[in-house]
Amino acid sequence: MDSEHKGARDILYIVRRYNPVADTAPHNQEFTVHVEPGMTVLDGLHQIKSEQDPTLAWRFSCRMGVCGSCGMLINGKPMLACNTQIMHVTDRVLTIGPLPNFEIIRDLVPDLRPMFNRHISGMPNIRRDDIDPKVTPTDEYYQTPEELTRFLQFSYCIKCGCCLAACPTMAMDRDYYGPMPLAQFHRYNVDTRDGGFNERKKIAGGPGGVARCHYAGECSNVCPKGVDPARAIQLMKRNLVFTYLKLAKQGQPCKTIGPDPHAKRREGIPEAPPYTIAQK
Amino acid sequence: MADPKRYDNRLGLKGWWGGGRWGFERYLYTLHRLTGLGVLCYFVLHIFVTSSRAFGMRAWEKWMGTLAGPFFQGGEFLVVLACIFHAFNGIRLILIELGFAVGPAEEPIYPYKTSLNKQRPLMVLMMVLAAVAVVFAGYDFWLLH
Amino acid sequence: MRETKFWTWHLLAGCAILILGSLHMITMHLDGVWGLLNPAGGHAISWDNVAARAHQTIFVVIYILLLGAALFHGLYGLRNILCELGIGKGMRSFVNAVLVIGGLALFVFGTWAAIAAQAV
Numbered sequence: 001m002d003s004e005h006k007g008a009r010d011i012l013y014i015v016r017r018y019n020p021v022a023d024t025a026p027h028n029q030e031f032t033v034h035v036e037p038g039m040t041v042l043d044g045l046h047q048i049k050s051e052q053d054p055t056l057a058w059r060f061s062c063r064m065g066v067c068g069s070c071g072m073l074i075n076g077k078p079m080l081a082c083n084t085q086i087m088h089v090t091d092r093v094l095t096i097g098p099l100p101n102f103e104i105i106r107d108l109v110p111d112l113r114p115m116f117n118r119h120i121s122g123m124p125n126i127r128r129d130d131i132d133p134k135v136t137p138t139d140e141y142y143q144t145p146e147e148l149t150r151f152l153q154f155s156y157c158i159k160c161g162c163c164l165a166a167c168p169t170m171a172m173d174r175d176y177y178g179p180m181p182l183a184q185f186h187r188y189n190v191d192t193r194d195g196g197f198n199e200r201k202k203i204a205g206g207p208g209g210v211a212r213c214h215y216a217g218e219c220s221n222v223c224p225k226g227v228d229p230a231r232a233i234q235l236m237k238r239n240l241v242f243t244y245l246k247l248a249k250q251g252q253p254c255k256t257i258g259p260d261p262h263a264k265r266r267e268g269i270p271e272a273p274p275y276t277i278a279q280k
Numbered sequence: 281m282a283d284p285k286r287y288d289n290r291l292g293l294k295g296w297w298g299g300g301r302w303g304f305e306r307y308l309y310t311l312h313r314l315t316g317l318g319v320l321c322y323f324v325l326h327i328f329v330t331s332s333r334a335f336g337m338r339a340w341e342k343w344m345g346t347l348a349g350p351f352f353q354g355g356e357f358l359v360v361l362a363c364i365f366h367a368f369n370g371i372r373l374i375l376i377e378l379g380f381a382v383g384p385a386e387e388p389i390y391p392y393k394t395s396l397n398k399q400r401p402l403m404v405l406m407m408v409l410a411a412v413a414v415v416f417a418g419y420d421f422w423l424l425h
Numbered sequence: 426m427r428e429t430k431f432w433t434w435h436l437l438a439g440c441a442i443l444i445l446g447s448l449h450m451i452t453m454h455l456d457g458v459w460g461l462l463n464p465a466g467g468h469a470i471s472w473d474n475v476a477a478r479a480h481q482t483i484f485v486v487i488y489i490l491l492l493g494a495a496l497f498h499g500l501y502g503l504r505n506i507l508c509e510l511g512i513g514k515g516m517r518s519f520v521n522a523v524l525v526i527g528g529l530a531l532f533v534f535g536t537w538a539a540i541a542a543q544a545v
Contacts, residue, residue, distance in 0.1 A: 020285040100295070103286035111286055153385040166302075168309065171295020173509040190385075205429035212428075212509060215376050216309035217396045218302055226388025231395035238379030240429045241436075290511075313506060320499040327492070327531055331538030333479060336545050337472045344470060367446075370439055377436070420454050 007037040011086055013044060015056065016073075016097035018104050026097075026104065029053075041074055041081040041089075041096065045108075058108035065224060068160030072108055073097040078162035080224045099165040112161050118181040119159070122203055124188060127196030128253050139256040147192045147254075154187035157227045163219035175208040179219035182210060183229035186236040195253035201240055210237045305396060305403065312369050315362035322359045353421070360417045368410040372402055431501060438498040445491040452478075479542035492535040500528045 010032050018026040031052050033044045042060055049056050058081070061067040065083040072081050074096055075089050086094060102110035128134065133141070163179035164170050170178050185204050189197045204210055213233045220230040242248035296310060329347070332339040346352070375381040381402050382395035453469045468474070478484040507520045 018287055020287070026287060026289075098289060100289050100291045102289055104289045105286060110289065149387070150385050153388055156388060168296050168306065169509055171291035172293065172511045174290075174511050176509070201426055201429075205426035207428055207508075209428060211432040211505075214309055214312075215305065215373060216302075217305040217394075220394040220396055221303045221306075223392075223394075226390065226392030226394065228385075228388070228392075228394040231382045231385065231398075234377050234382045234395065235379045235385070237377050237429075237432075240426070241378065241433045244426065244430055244433055313502075316499070316502045317506070320503060323495055323499055324531065327535045331535060333475050334538040334541035334545060337476075340472055340475060367443060371443065374436055374439060417454075 007087065009035060009091070011035045011044070011090065012093045013048060014093065014095045015045075015048070015108070016095075017056075017107050018098075019055075020106055028095075035086050037085075037087055039086050041072070041079075041084045041086055041094065042070055044086055044094070045081065045096075056108075057106045066158060068158035071099050071110075071160040071162045071165070073099060073165065078165040078222045080160060080162070083224050099161050101165050101167070101170040102161065110161065112159075115161055115164055115178060115180060116159070118177045118208075119184055122177075122181055122185040122188075122200055123196055124184050126188070126191065126194050127199065128193070129195060133256045139258040141193045142254050142257040143192050150190045151187045154183050154227055154229070154232045156225045157184060157187075157229075158225055160224065162222045162224060163227075163229050166218035166222040168216050168218065169212050169214070173208075173212060176212040177203070177208045179213075179229035179233065182213070182236065183227065183232035186232040186239075189236065189239065192251075192254040197239075197243075197250045201243065204236060205240050205244075210240060213237075303396060305399075308369055308403070312366060312373070315366040315369075318362045319359060319366055322362075357417070357421050360421065361414060364410050364413045364417060368406040368413070372399070372406045375399075375402060435498055435501045438494040438501075441490065441494040442498060445487055445494065448487060449491060476542075476545065479539075479545065485539050485543065488539045489536050492539075493532055496528050496532055496535075500524045 011034075013031040013033050014028050015031060016026050017023070017029045031048045033047050035044060040063075042063055045056065045058055045060075058070065058072070060070040060082060062069070063082045065080055068080070070081040071078060073079075074081065074084055075094060078099055081096075096108065098104045098108045099110045102112060102114070105111050126134065133139065157180060159180060161180070163183075167176075167179055169176045182204060185200045188194045189200060210233055213230075215230060215234065217230050220228045223229060239248065243250065296313075329343050332343045347356075372381070376395075376399055381399045383398035504520060504524050508517055512520070
């Protein structure tokens, strides 16, 4: 029995509260949470809500670090609450606040819409002139594993907003797009299936774009999925500068490739079973 | 339904200074900006002082006499320190921001190694070279002259 | 792409400063070693050396190039810092105008001084 509760202790949660109806500014509220080893910050918040203060509001969903909903400022660093064990960051006091550099809707809930709107404005999808392969696909896009590696890391982004919260430029500049949108611009620019670089470079090379990034590196430091948005932005800067200096040219998007016309069906493969539903 | 009242949670200038839990490169960013501003202020004054040579020897010697004082010598040494840091950090930033020192995209495997880890040897090298330059500058400033 | 174009020239100006500024530092501080850059001997900032360099076209050209590069690099950096303070569009245009006019004025003044010093 003793070993189960070994390391269990009371942790002081100092939570930033803000009620848009009753408050003019955020303030701190303290809760004491009994913490067992292995409990996450999110578990502690659930405990507070169920046992102490049901009015506490925050976002969460998957509770396993894949949805990006529970981004918060935990002991001064933007992190996912579900991904952070309490005993890994403190043994006495845990301060929690909403992600900085966003407007607060209530308590720990930031307004992420500006980030999402900027993300959408960069056309985060495959842009091609030949619309048919996207709309009525019959063949595959021809992409090598090396070409996939060039953007795969940046596609792991879960849009949690931690990188924008950590960015020093975002702290002051309202026009800066932020690490996540710009990294996603790059994710599509280097995707060989995509042909939208010339459209995206107008935004990425504009006043809110990559020129506002000065490689403080905090975005990559806090990213919970190892997406490394700082790397994406620097690589995109290189593309933009080389394009401007005419040292590099944007290639055409990759072609589609159909089945090999000379391929023969292997011997011994059984035929597919008959349909169980009537075919039109 | 009307949008509820939001609270602007931007960090403001405090976000430029950092909060103590930031990485080393974040502080290099802040220092790069401060040293840049310092060198720019000195540079504007430097244009006026050195332009006095167009007005002849008397004007030049008058300025050099003024600037030989300990206050100005001390100030100039601080400018030299700022210049050295800004130059070496600038070399590091040029290499990073042109994508040469950040490494290619790679599969993230926990514990994550980011471009910050990739550029760290370059950062250490630049800081060491800057320290060496500071030692030389100190020797030149205070011991040779 | 306008910001990218300015930023590219900012980097190129930085590279120019590294080269030309290093030459300037060598001239000023290695005067005992690089005697050929200080033909009158002695201290680099003595009037004899200053006048001797002012009469050599290569130095005039280097100083003008260094002046231009440093002014562009410094003032663009200052513009970045000011524009990132969260100022509005009107203020941004004002800052741009002041820095362009101020920078041009300083460049013209410094270039005039470099050329006028040849006659002294």
